[in-house]
Amino acid sequence: MAENPDNKRRDFLQLSTITLGAVGSAAFIWPFLKSMNPAEDTLALGTTEVDISSIEEGQSITVKWRGKPVFIRKRTETEIEEAKAVNILDLKDPEQDVDRVKKEEWLVLVGVCTHLGCVPLGQKLTDTKGEYNGWYCPCHGSHYDTSGRIRKGPAPENLPVPPYSFLNDTTIKIG
Amino acid sequence: MSGNPEPRKYKNSLLNWIEFRLPIISYFEKEYGDYPMPKNCNYLWSFGALATITLMVLIISGIFLAMNYTPHTDMAFDSVERIMRDVNFGWLLRYIHSNGAAFFFIIVYIHILRGMYYGSYKYPRELNWILGVFIYLLMMVTAFMGYVLPWGQMSYWGATVITNLFSAIPFIGEGLKTWLLGDYTVGNATLNRFFALHYVLPFVILGVVGLHVAAVHVHGSNNPAGIDIKSKNDTVRFFPYMVMKDTLATCVFGVIISAVIFFGPNLMAEVDNYIPADPLVTPAHIVPNWYLAPFYAILRAIPDKLGGVLLMFGSIAILFVLPWLDRSKVRSCNFRPIYKWFVMLFFVNFFILGYVGMLPAEGLYLLIARIGLVYYFGFFLIITPFIHKIEIPKSLPLGISDLYLGGGKESPTPTGQKEII
Ligand code: HEM
Ligand code: FES
Numbered sequence: 360m361a362e363n364p365d366n367k368r369r370d371f372l373q374l375s376t377i378t379l380g381a382v383g384s385a386a387f388i389w390p391f392l393k394s395m396n397p398a399e400d401t402l403a404l405g406t407t408e409v410d411i412s413s414i415e416e417g418q419s420i421t422v423k424w425r426g427k428p429v430f431i432r433k434r435t436e437t438e439i440e441e442a443k444a445v446n447i448l449d450l451k452d453p454e455q456d457v458d459r460v461k462k463e464e465w466l467v468l469v470g471v472c473t474h475l476g477c478v479p480l481g482q483k484l485t486d487t488k489g490e491y492n493g494w495y496c497p498c499h500g501s502h503y504d505t506s507g508r509i510r511k512g513p514a515p516e517n518l519p520v521p522p523y524s525f526l527n528d529t530t531i532k533i534g
Numbered sequence: 535m536s537g538n539p540e541p542r543k544y545k546n547s548l549l550n551w552i553e554f555r556l557p558i559i560s561y562f563e564k565e566y567g568d569y570p571m572p573k574n575c576n577y578l579w580s581f582g583a584l585a586t587i588t589l590m591v592l593i594i595s596g597i598f599l600a601m602n603y604t605p606h607t608d609m610a611f612d613s614v615e616r617i618m619r620d621v622n623f624g625w626l627l628r629y630i631h632s633n634g635a636a637f638f639f640i641i642v643y644i645h646i647l648r649g650m651y652y653g654s655y656k657y658p659r660e661l662n663w664i665l666g667v668f669i670y671l672l673m674m675v676t677a678f679m680g681y682v683l684p685w686g687q688m689s690y691w692g693a694t695v696i697t698n699l700f701s702a703i704p705f706i707g708e709g710l711k712t713w714l715l716g717d718y719t720v721g722n723a724t725l726n727r728f729f730a731l732h733y734v735l736p737f738v739i740l741g742v743v744g745l746h747v748a749a750v751h752v753h754g755s756n757n758p759a760g761i762d763i764k765s766k767n768d769t770v771r772f773f774p775y776m777v778m779k780d781t782l783a784t785c786v787f788g789v790i791i792s793a794v795i796f797f798g799p800n801l802m803a804e805v806d807n808y809i810p811a812d813p814l815v816t817p818a819h820i821v822p823n824w825y826l827a828p829f830y831a832i833l834r835a836i837p838d839k840l841g842g843v844l845l846m847f848g849s850i851a852i853l854f855v856l857p858w859l860d861r862s863k864v865r866s867c868n869f870r871p872i873y874k875w876f877v878m879l880f881f882v883n884f885f886i887l888g889y890v891g892m893l894p895a896e897g898l899y900l901l902i903a904r905i906g907l908v909y910y911f912g913f914f915l916i917i918t919p920f921i922h923k924i925e926i927p928k929s930l931p932l933g934i935s936d937l938y939l940g941g942g943k944e945s946p947t948p949t950g951q952k953e954i955i
Binding site for chain 2: 428500
């Protein structure tokens with residue numbers, strides 16, 4: 360049977376049909392999967408301009424940027440000192456304080472816990488700020504310091520710094 | 535079968551007409567009329583029927599809710615409030631649906647624990663068990679997505695925390711999460727697709743339930759003694775005996791669930807979900823639905839993101855391989871004097887895990903969760919595979935009818951050791 364040249368021909372036809380079918384199905388599935396990714400209008404990066412002139416030293420405000428809360432804090436002398444004094448080798452996600460700010464007193468962070476996405480406490484003066492005097496995430500107990508770096512708890516990374524720039528002394532553009 | 539019609543057997547000519555063209559009448563007769571049930575089965579064997587009925591109730595109440603629900607972040611919360619206040623009997627539909635989901639889990643948990651206690655997952659019912667775990671998994675996904683729909687604070691933050699679990703996966707995690715959400719945070723795209731999936735998944739569940747039941751009917755149902763059916767004397771017909779028994783169970787269940795729906799409809803709900811979702815404020819204390827809480831406790835017991843996620847998924851995945859972890863040949867725990875207590879402790883432990891999963895993960899609660907986690911995995915990975923080396927099972931009865939000879943549950947005279955290995 361195996362010697363019959365017709366069989367070889369048939370094997371070839373069968374194999375190429377199956378291959379074509381498989382490639383075709385994969386190509387068919389692709390647009391469906393792709394359609395679930397963020398749409399163009401969602402992708403279009405939003406920017407937010409914030410007036411920071413009314414923020415007093417030691418106070419913070421929360422603004423919304425691309426659906427997420429952004430923390431803007433005017434740090435006190437002691438908070439800046441604390442943030443700089445840390446030996447970065449002790450950190451889970453080592454980063455210098457200077458690399459996380461553009462002007463020492465202004466700290467700008469995406470206020471989303473890097474563990475599972477809760478918004479940490481510490482923005483209001485009455486909030487608990489955690490053991491490192493920055494932010495405390497109540498969901499599973501992550502503590503962030505005055506530079507927004509993770510110090511204790513399950514979160515793996517520091518609170519991210521969003522892209523931003525100072526338009527002038529009293530206005531920040533986020534995004 | 536080809537061209538060779540079966541002899542006509544029904545008096546009713548309409549039934550014959552259908553049967554001749556599509557033999558479903560004889561199929562139902564075989565599976566739900568003549569089907570031999572072991573005669574020693576207790577009421578725990580009614581929970582499969584109860585689960586099926588509850589699934590139907592959820593599907594029907596869900597379709598009617600969907601007629602008035604709007605899956606948009608600006609309108610979802612209000613549309614649910616409108617269902618509660620303005621739609622005729624809307625409150626009833628919603629309370630049937632939300633409490634129905636909770637009872638669905640209670641029933642399925644009892645159903646699963648029944649299977650574990652009586653060893654129903656063992657040969658030849660492994661595939662039946664796997665399909666069951668698959669149903670359970672689909673149920674969790676469906677209920678999770680349903681809980682997002684009312685768009686309250688718990689909906690939003692529960693969805694945020696759970697979808698963020700995927701971001702723990704190295705390399706592809708962030709991309710996968712964004713793909714699931716259709717956005718960088720839980721948003722309108724997410725709500726919309728969750729609604730679409732919440733609508734369709736119950737029908738997938740229904741299909742898998744069909745396979746699950748078909749699989750058990752091949753070799754017949756297990757029973758409290760865990761021994762095989764040997765003769766016709768061991769069984770009773772499904773109709774009318776089991777149909778009547780399951781109907782009584784359904785009536786009792788109906789009374790219980792009605793009591794909750796009418797007198798305590800929010801007993802199993804979270805107050806925070808009556809506050810509209812706010813992406814800028816996390817509630818002080820995020821609680822999962824109680825029926826998912828044991829797994830949430832496991833997640834939080836580990837102080838590492840990836841580790842917690844792996845153990846949580848692992849705790850569900852391990853259920854799939856239970857038939858191969860248990861190496862004892864004796865099915866029913868009634869005849870396993872040591873394992874029996876470990877299984878019962880497993881049930882208690884699962885309950886405790888659920889309890890601490892709804893409390894803050896601190897201090898004593900965290901410690902309890904960690905002990906519970908160790909027992910959960912220890913049970914599956916150490917006790918279940920190795921206990922048969924030290925356990926001497928009680929002697930099994932030769933057949934189901936022998937159980938009734940002595941009048942008691944276990945006959946005083948040893949009835950044979952044949953099946954003990
Ligand atoms: C396996 C079956 C199902 C389960 C376990 C389930 C579970 C749930 C849960 C837990 C909720 C949230 C209840 C609340 O807190 O208000 C919910 C809501 C909802 N479900 Fe289902 N469901 C099922 C089937 C269905 C089906 C088939 C539909 C049909 C479209 C549906 C439509 C809805 C709608 C519209 C809501 C939002 C209204 C509301 O919150 O009451 N469900 N579901
Ligand atoms: S989300 Fe912040 S600690 Fe888990």
